[in-house]
Amino acid sequence: MADGNNTRHGATAVVLGGSVAGLCSAGVLAPHFDRVIVLERDELPPGAEHRRGVPQSKHPHFVLNAGRRAMGTIFPGFEDALVEAGGLLLMPSMSAAYGEKDGWAPRKASTMTMLYSSRVLVERVLRDKVRELPTVEIREGAAVTGLVTTGGGTPDGRVRGVEYTGPDGDAVVLDADLVVDALGRGSSVADWLAAAGWPAVPEKTLDAKVTYTSRWYQLPDPADQPPSWWWKHLVITPTQEAGEHPEEHEYLSNFFPIEGNRVIACMGSWGLDMPRKAEAFEAAAEKLRAPSFAAAMKLSTPLSEVHLTRSTGNKWRRYDEVANPALGLVSVGDSICGFNPFYAQGMSSAARSALVLADALAAHGALDAAFTRDFLAAQRRSLDVPWMLAMARDQAYDFAEGTETVGPLRRAVMGRASWPVFNAITAASREDDYVERTFTAVFNLDKSLREMMTDPRFLYGLARHKVRELLGRTRVPAGFDMRHDPPGTDYSDPANPVEAGRGVHV
Numbered sequence: 001m002a003d004g005n006n007t008r009h010g011a012t013a014v015v016l017g018g019s020v021a022g023l024c025s026a027g028v029l030a031p032h033f034d035r036v037i038v039l040e041r042d043e044l045p046p047g048a049e050h051r052r053g054v055p056q057s058k059h060p061h062f063v064l065n066a067g068r069r070a071m072g073t074i075f076p077g078f079e080d081a082l083v084e085a086g087g088l089l090l091m092p093s094m095s096a097a098y099g100e101k102d103g104w105a106p107r108k109a110s111t112m113t114m115l116y117s118s119r120v121l122v123e124r125v126l127r128d129k130v131r132e133l134p135t136v137e138i139r140e141g142a143a144v145t146g147l148v149t150t151g152g153g154t155p156d157g158r159v160r161g162v163e164y165t166g167p168d169g170d171a172v173v174l175d176a177d178l179v180v181d182a183l184g185r186g187s188s189v190a191d192w193l194a195a196a197g198w199p200a201v202p203e204k205t206l207d208a209k210v211t212y213t214s215r216w217y218q219l220p221d222p223a224d225q226p227p228s229w230w231w232k233h234l235v236i237t238p239t240q241e242a243g244e245h246p247e248e249h250e251y252l253s254n255f256f257p258i259e260g261n262r263v264i265a266c267m268g269s270w271g272l273d274m275p276r277k278a279e280a281f282e283a284a285a286e287k288l289r290a291p292s293f294a295a296a297m298k299l300s301t302p303l304s305e306v307h308l309t310r311s312t313g314n315k316w317r318r319y320d321e322v323a324n325p326a327l328g329l330v331s332v333g334d335s336i337c338g339f340n341p342f343y344a345q346g347m348s349s350a351a352r353s354a355l356v357l358a359d360a361l362a363a364h365g366a367l368d369a370a371f372t373r374d375f376l377a378a379q380r381r382s383l384d385v386p387w388m389l390a391m392a393r394d395q396a397y398d399f400a401e402g403t404e405t406v407g408p409l410r411r412a413v414m415g416r417a418s419w420p421v422f423n424a425i426t427a428a429s430r431e432d433d434y435v436e437r438t439f440t441a442v443f444n445l446d447k448s449l450r451e452m453m454t455d456p457r458f459l460y461g462l463a464r465h466k467v468r469e470l471l472g473r474t475r476v477p478a479g480f481d482m483r484h485d486p487p488g489t490d491y492s493d494p495a496n497p498v499e500a501g502r503g504v505h506v
C-alpha cells in the first residue's frame, strides 16, 4: 500500500488467516514491519478455486463500492486485475433486471457501477497482489492453536506471539509485535484471551435465520443466448403480499454473473427451509415470482451440486467494550463482525477495517494503549454503518434470535415500515438523481442509514415523488409484469429510447 507515513512498528507482524480480511491486513502492515507473516491453515490453490476454510465461496459475493475502493487503495490495480481475470464491471441499473414489489423495474442509466465476479476470484486477485509484496510471507498449512500473552487483563496485558502447528505437525511459536486476528466467524481468539486472563468479550448477535442455496451454471455462448437476455444479472425480491402465495415467492433470488460466462443461481430466504438437492432446487426455481429465472437455468448447464448454508447470523464481538483490551492485537473481518450476507457487507467491511488499521499505524508511533483505543474506536464507527443497515431489516422478524431482538411493538412497526420505505426510495430513485445517489451511497457503505434518513433534501425527494405519483405525473413507468421477460427498453433518455439488446454494458 502506498502510504504517506511508514512509521516502523517493529520486526514482525503476524496475520492469522489468509482470506480477504487477512490479505487486506497484510497489505496495510507491509510498510510498517520488517516482515509480515500470514498463517493460513489451508493449502492455497494457485488459481480461483474453492478451499475448505472458506465454504461460503460457493455463494454469490458482491463487492460493494466502499470495499472495491478500499481494496484498490490497499492494492493499486485491484480492479483492473479483477476485470482482466474475467470479472465484470457493470452498471446494474442497465445490466440487471430487478423484480421489485409490483414487477420488473424499468431499465435506466444511473451513477452506480459494480464489480461482479466469484468470491474465489476476488481472493485470488488479492492473494496475487500480496505475493508481490517482498516482505510478506504466506505460510500455508499453518493451523493457529493459541496466543502467547503476558499480563492478561491488566492495563499492560499484551499479545506477544502465536502458536501454530505446521504442515508436518510440528508445534511452532512465533514472536510478534502485532497480531491480526482474521480467522473468520469461527475465530477462537476471544476464548484464548479469556483463558489468559482477559474478561469475556461482550457479543451483539442477531440471527434472522437466513439460508442460502446456490448452484453454479455455464451460460450458453453469448451468440446462442436469446435476444431477450439484455440483462446479465437477474434479481427477484421477496413478495410483499400478505395473502396466500407459494413459499418460493418469499425468496430473494439472484442469477448472479461471474467470470468465464458463468452464473451462480442462488435462492435465499429469511426463516424458510431451502432446497439442498438438484431436483428440489430446480422445482423451487420454477415457482419463483418470475419464470425468467427457471427459463434461464434451463438454457444453462449445471457445473456444481447444490450448496446450502445457514451460517449467516449477525455477530459483533465488542472488543471496544473490554476494559484493558489486549495490546498488540487487532481483529478484522468476520472474526470481529459477521453480517447477514443478504446485505453483501462482509468483504467490504473487512477491507475497510484494514484501512482503519492503516490509519492507526500511520498516526501512532508505538503499539501502545492509545493505538489500541484509537483503532477500536475508529473500527467501531466504521462497523456501525453496516451493522445498523443489517439491524434495520433483520430486527423485524419474529423468529430472529440474539441479543439485539426488539420488543413486539417495535418489531411490528419495523416489519410494516421497512418495505414501504424501501419501495418509496426505489421509486423516487428512478426520477430523482439526489435520492438515487444517496441511496446508492448507503447501500455501498459510503453513508449511514441515519445520515440518509435525516437528510432534508433526501426526504424532500421522497415526498415530492409521492405527490407526483398521486397526481399521475411520474415520467418513468414501473411494475412490468413479471410473468413476462424483463423489458429491455432504456428509459434513461425519453427522447431516445434504446431497445432491448442494444443497451450498454458498462
Ligand SMILES: Cc1cc2nc3c(=O)[nH]c(=O)nc-3n(C[C@H](O)[C@H](O)[C@H](O)COP(=O)(O)OP(=O)(O)OC[C@H]3O[C@@H](n4cnc5c(N)ncnc54)[C@H](O)[C@@H]3O)c2cc1C
Pocket: 016, 017, 018, 019, 020, 021, 022, 039, 040, 041, 042, 052, 053, 054, 056, 059, 060, 061, 062, 063, 064, 142, 143, 144, 145, 182, 183, 184, 185, 212, 309, 311, 312, 332, 333, 334, 335, 338, 339, 341, 342, 343, 344, 345, 346, 347, 348, 349, 350
Ligand atoms: C452465503 C454467504 C454469502 C455472502 N455474500 C457476501 C457478499 O455478497 N459480499 C460480501 O462482501 N460478503 C459476503 N459474505 C461474507 C463474506 O464471506 C465474509 O465477510 C468474508 O469472507 C470475511 O472474510 P474473512 O477473511 O474475515 O474470513 P474468512 O473468509 O472466513 O476466512 C477465514 C480464514 O481463516 C482461516 N483459518 C481458520 N481457522 C484457522 C486456524 N486455526 N489457523 C489458520 N487459519 C485458519 C481459514 O482457512 C480462512 O482462510 C457472504 C457470506 C456467506 C456465508
